[in-house]
Amino acid sequence: MVLKNAWAMKGHAFVREDVAIGEDGLIAEAAGGETIDCAGCLVMPALVNCHGHTAMTLVRGLGTGLPLQRWLNEAIFPVEAKMTPGDIACGMxxxxxxxxxxxxxxxxxxxxxxxxxxxxxxxxxxxxxLCRVGLDFGGGNPPGRLEECVKFVAAPQPANIVADFCLHSEYLTTPGFCRALAEANQKFRRPVHVHVSETALEHAECIERHGKTPMRYLCDLGVFDYGGYAAHCVYVTDEDLALMREKGVTLVHNPTSNLKLGSGVAPVAKALAMGVNVALGTDGCASNDNLDMFEEMHLASLLAKGMAKDPTVLTAWEVIDMATVNGAKALGYADRGAIAPGMRADLAVVDLKKFHLDPVLDLANLIVHSMHASDVAMTIAGGQVVYDRGRFPQLDVDAARAGFEASVKRLFAR
Ligand SMILES: [Zn+2]
Incomplete structure (x- = not known):
């Protein structure tokens, strides 16, 4: 397959070059077969959403206006308690x-x-x-959870799925659980997915309980011995950031969720300056309330500039890297996040023929400050067209809608 006549993002530049995809699903130097005319479009690496609870589509917008702990306990947890594997599949x-x-x-x-x-x-x-959520609510409850986490990581997974370990957070786990999870991971050596220092209260209570910040505490227990990706990190200290760099822990910035829940703003520019890998995530769409990574890029850029009172902070390319190659790195993929021969053909083709995307003077700026998810015309994953102007060649959207609506109806039945 060859994508012709587009602007292609190659490194930190845009070039008028065809993008060829080989039969192996990788970017090729040249390829034959089908030609797709992408005139008036941008071909960029597909985005990497580094922190989500995707099936929360089922509870989109639920509990709006509540602070984090009340939002979880009063709005989210009661509905989640009713969810079945079938609901999760529909929401996912x-x-x-x-x-x-x-x-x-x-x-x-x-x-x-x-x-x-x-x-x-x-x-x-x-x-x-993906991961089995690792938690024990302060000791042994629910029983067998650690074993389930290990079982999931050890199990064979379907195509393009990787199983990682997860520790929900310091506040839903005991030191014993954290240590046991870290020990179990010595065999698998996977990065660990964790919520860290999302709110001021969580950060302060951890210091009260353990005499150290959540990041220091988790590192001391071995949770990040094989790296990890830490969602939020709103309250991380300079010492925490130095630890993250040392341990290979990615800071996953979730600007919309942090703003909507009134949590605060993560020190993204400082983290990058200190050499920490920074990626972007949407979080679940009950605290977002969509899965639009362009919106996350936009907010990340504005927040960093506004907080620093300095428009030179966090360049458009730094933000684009956060949403692509840095996310890939966080999750252990060296084969995606950039367009180059041998990389996996995970691509987004964006239609530039829009009022809000004209003129094309500075494409990097347009991506971060003008584009929306709805500007994407085509998405290619592993060389396969998985989305094409409103159509999903590999999925029955009517069946997906019917399943989703049935789940929502049952979950919210009174
Ligand atoms: Zn989250």
Whole structure:
């Protein structure tokens, strides 16, 4: 397959070059076969959503206006308690449709029933790092959870799915659970997906309980011995950031969720300056309330500039890297996030023929400050067209809608 006549993002530049995709699903120097005319379009690496709870499409917008702990306890947890593996599959498929239509081809997902989620995500043609949520609510409850986490990581996964370990957070786990999870991971050596220092209260209570910050505490227990990706990190200290760089822990910035829940703003520019890998995520869409990675790029840029009172902070290219190659790095993929021969053909083709995208003077700026997910015309994952101007060649959207609507109806039945 050859994508012709487009602007192609090659490194930190845009060039008028065809993008060839070989039969192996990788970017090729040259290729034959089908030609797709992409005149008036931009071809860029597909986006990597580094922190999500994708099946929360089922509870989109629920509990709006509540602070984090009340939002979880009063709005989210009661509905989640009713969710079945079938619901998770329907919510995951719905989220995959939204992400693919918005140019996102890889997601790091943390949610219940990951087996059902993995099957649905793989079926939709997306890549994902999934996990069994590791927690023990302060000791032994629910029983057997650590064993389930290990079982999920050890199990064979469907196409394009990777199983990682997850520790929900310091506040939903005991030191014993953290240590046991870290010990179990010595065999698998996977990066660990964790919520860290999301709110001021969580950060302060950890210091009260353990005499150290969540990042220091988790590192001391060995949780990040093989790296990891830490969502939020709003309250991380300079010492935490130095630890993250040392341990290879990615800071996953979730600007919309942090703003909507009133949590604050992560020190992204400082983290980058200190050499920490920084990626972007949407978080679940009950605190977002969509899975639009372009919106996350836009907010990340504005927030960093506004907080620093300095428009030179966080360049457009730094933001684009966060949403592509840095996300890929966080999840352990060296084969995606950039367009170059031998890289996996995970691509987003963006239609530039829009009022809000004209004129094309500075494409990097347009991507970060003008584009929306809905500007994506086509998404290619592993060389396969998985979204094409409103159509999903590999999915029955009517069936997905019927399943999703039935789940929502049952979950919210009174
Ligand atoms: Zn989260």
């Amino acid at each position: 498929t719905w989220g995959a449709l939204e992400m693919l239509a918005g140019g996102t081809a890889t997601v790091a997902d943390m949610y219940d029933f990951p087996e059902a989620g993995a099957a649905a995500l793989s079926q939709a043609g997306m890549s994902g790092n």
